[in-house]
Amino acid sequence: MHVHMKRLAGLCLLLVVTGVGRTAGAGPDLRLVDAMAERNTALVRTLIGEGVDVNSARADGATALLWAAHWDNVDAAERLLRAGADVDAADDHGVTPLARACENASEEMVGRLLDAGADPNAAQVNGLTPLMTAARTGNANVVRALLAGGADVNAATVVTDETALTWAVAAQRVEVVRLLVDHGANVHPNPGQAFSPLMAAARNGGIESARVLLEAGALVNDTASDGTHPLPYAIVVGKSAFAHFLLEQGADPNGAIDGTTALHAAAGPVGTWLNLWKRRHGGGGASDFRLTMNERL
Incomplete structure (x- = not known):
């Protein structure tokens, strides 16, 4: 009896593995x-x-x-x-x-x-x-x-409104950026886009991608849907060479992120510049502050 049950169990297992004897209600194969x-x-x-x-x-x-x-x-x-x-x-x-x-x-x-x-x-x-x-x-x-x-070429994601161009810029795929632009990719921010192509370039310091965008008609002062300007954003994320590039392309030095200007962003947290400010001005008033953006970048 015991041997018979073992043989039956083995046969059942074989049928399951091979799919033999499947019935209509057994689910998909x-x-x-x-x-x-x-x-x-x-x-x-x-x-x-x-x-x-x-x-x-x-x-x-x-x-x-x-x-x-x-x-x-x-x-x-x-x-x-x-x-x-x-x-x-x-x-x-x-x-x-x-x-x-x-x-x-x-x-x-x-x-x-x-x-x-x-x-x-x-x-x-x-x-x-x-x-x-x-x-x-x-x-x-x-x-x-x-x-x-x-x-x-201009299809966009559901929530963030990102396009293929934004993805290419973010990944620093310069050849693909050029290719998409040549095929009519929109270089300007979409209405609901929190991260425009130029902002994507700023995030990674992608100067070559940004150059392609600007040559194709992107505006250096284009902001994201929330008003974020690429210049202070580049400074905040630590891409000083990119910030210099934007300034050379005519970026507004008063561009802001939620009220924080590029100069405020360049100054950084108080701990990064307060001691230097005191050394330069002997603890004088804020009106004597002379820390320039170029010195911070």
Whole structure:
């Protein structure tokens, strides 16, 4: 009896593993997506050959094709697409295979998915598009492919209103910045944008990106939606060379962040300049203060 039960248990386990005897109410067949997630390409080929549903998804919405894009496995992606995989199937966050390929900056995978009809404007729940991801990861050829495929160069995220250009500037992808600008990217702040392209350059001290923006018509005194001016912002985040650059480009030295001017920002916290001020002026009145911005930068 004991031996019989052990044999029966082993048989049941075998049936579960192989999927034999599955019933209509047994739930989706996840063997293929699981195999792809585990990079078991031999099993993937076998299961595709057996006709397993190539669009079965895990609880988070991830399909085998999304995992193939994740691992940048072009051969597996090709097999899945030929077998009828939905090229735009997204997970619960709205991430598509194309978005994942852009995360990997994979020119080959992006090209194959676009050829299969992938939507270059399929956005995630937060509004992030494949072009924004590609702009951040920085493969200019991937960006070119997306633009050629119809990607909206000025699509913006849902809450922060950021565009592909902002992402490229923030990541200091100068070649991509030029490419996006050449394809009509808006260099000015969007109405609800808390972080304009020029502000993104200020944050990282990206002078070359800023130069491209200004040459394309960005205004050196453009402020973010909350009124923040790029000059004091650059000073606050410690990018003094960038602040000098902005001044050379005609930035307003009275630009402010919530009432704090560039000069106040340059002066910094009291502890950074009070002793110097006293040494220079013998403890005199504030009207004698002569600490210039150039001395602080």
